[in-house]
Structures are given as structure tokens and as C-alpha cells.
Amino acid sequence: MAERILMIDDDNRLAGMVSDYLGGAGFRVTIAGTGREGEALLKREAFDAVILDLMLPDADGLDLCRRLRARPTCRS
Numbered sequence: 001m002a003e004r005i006l007m008i009d010d011d012n013r014l015a016g017m018v019s020d021y022l023g024g025a026g027f028r029v030t031i032a033g034t035g036r037e038g039e040a041l042l043k044r045e046a047f048d049a050v051i052l053d054l055m056l057p058d059a060d061g062l063d064l065c066r067r068l069r070a071r072p073t074c075r076s
Helices: 012-022 036-044 061-070
Strands: 005-007 029-034 049-052
Touching: 005 012, 005 036, 012 029, 012 061, 029 036, 029 049, 036 061
Parallel strands: 005 029, 005 049
Antiparallel strands: none
16 A cells, blocks of 8 residues: 655645655655645544645744644654
8 A cells, every 4th residue: 555645845846746756656745735735634544654845824834833743643
């Protein structure tokens, strides 16, 4: 089974290019356009890795990273 990656980025063009590249390498990529959407996805689904934009429209990426790393299911 392909590893799952969550990409949290508000730049649709960049996210699409990275998703296409990773998809071609065998990864399954889900894109969230906001920090809130990314957090909601992480509560519902399991991902092997997260690619996180630091400058999101609704969240500070570093704060979001700290919150995600503090989750008990996070594998640093």
C-alpha cells in the first residue's frame, strides 16, 4: 500500500505540482488549503507524513507544526 502524505498549502498550483510529482513516485497525496482543513483531516484520517506551508491564510505554520507534533499519534 502506498504511503499517505498530507500537504497543507494554500498555493493550489504548487500543491498540484508537488502532488503530481509525489503521486508519480507512488505516494498518495491529500491536499488541504488551510490549517483548519489540515487539522480536521488529521483528526479523521491517518497519514505517514505532512508537508506544511509556514505561511497559511488562517494559521501560523510554525504554531500548527508545534500542535501537530504535540499530538500523541505524532511520530517525529
